[in-house]
Amino acid sequence: MEPDLTLLRELVEGTPILSTHPGRGVPEEWICQVEAMLGPLPPSYRWWLTEYGSGTLGGAGIATIAPPNLRVYADDDLTAPWRLADGLLCFYAEPDCGDSYHFVHPGHRSPGSVASAEWPVVRRDVFGDEEPFAESFAGFLSISVARAAGLGDGPTPALARLWRSTPGVLLPNGVMIYGPQIITERNETYEVDDYAPHWVLIGDDSGGGGLFMRRHGRDRASVHHLDFGAISSDTVAASEKVADDLLVWLRGGAAIPGRQSTLGQ
Template sequence: MRPDLEQLRSLLDASPGLTKRPAGPASRDRIENAQTRLGPLPPSYRWWLGEYGAGWLGGAPIATVAPEESDEAITAGWRSAGPRLCFHTEEDGDEHHFALDRRGADGEWPVVRRDRFDGAEYPVAETFAGFLAVRDALARGLRDGPNPTIAALWRSTPGVLRDDGVLLYGPHQIQERNETFEVRRYAPDWMLVGDDSGGRGLFMRHHGRDRRSVRLLDLGAIGGDLAGDGELLTDNLIDWLGTG
């Protein structure tokens, strides 16, 4: 799924784990020079460079388009290892790499984590934006996400605002919205995952076999029988977003 860059901006401005650097946005020339060396950069990473330029995540810098002699430059020779490009190294030595051999149709490179001891790789996210969303969720104590469907969404984008006004929340929004509407108190088996910008909420189950469908219900009418009271919006959120 293509990342929603305005939702990414919202996440970055609210993220407790990402420190923005005072250097400001990277210049277009530096971004183009990096692309001349590496090929087209992932759109959400390129956007981040153009909007923020540099930053630290978990106490370690995210690679930027600094001069090549800089250790933080995405074009630094040590970062390239065949079909992998390291853009972030944890304080414990584990590395996050773009998987250059798995470019998606939208131009994004998936992100993998490489273990510092044995070099084993583990999938992290489908996009750079998704990587930041996953890390923000972890920093907020949300683990992978409140259910597998939302976790899959966040691996691509930190929320989505559709043209029809439907907003699917990112990790920076979901806790506050559920607390505001006391969802755990009135409908403990459900969670609020978005809204229609018109007073109705989008609800999904925490547990059970059906954790893909979404019910639509007035935010002032939240109760325990959401399955009966709510209108079925879709039986598969990810597919529905893909056709919206």
């Protein structure tokens, strides 16, 4: 799914492992100069550059765009010669010679990969081995924050797939799927671990109802809907199943039978 920039801002400005400078974005002219060299930058990374310009993750800098008169000398500039090799563009490296993270340039994607303006991200370890990490820069930040918070890639496989693209979703009908910046707080607020320990609250309908998925077992893919006031293991298990596949449901508009959007009322 395409990154939700509103929720991405919440993620960036609400987590202690990210340090940014709001309002000190890179000028559009500089971005266009770099795009003339590299092609259109992935939208969520471009948004990051225009909003913050630079920043750090876990104390290590994320590549930026330096002033034109300093670009040739700036090691943190996205166009530094060492960053681009074999179709991979390095934009972040962990501290102390840790893993590095690279955009896959559109011209070097695998045959049959899904077409998107976003650039996938791969992780390369110190031995040079690579593995897919995220589907976008927003997903890179989302998974990084999730892992730092002890959430792994996500509490369910479906949520992990979503977070690899975006830190949550807010749809026009009011359905919201939480990102790593908020999911723990929401589960604590509604005491899900106490009342329904085999379930995780993954979102809500903006009208008093929660969306739940099983933490364990054979069925970790279906999504269930239940009013917050009725949470228990038995009631969630017997609640209305609204989807067999989270991402397919979201792409189709995430309809909940008998519910209408409360937004704007």
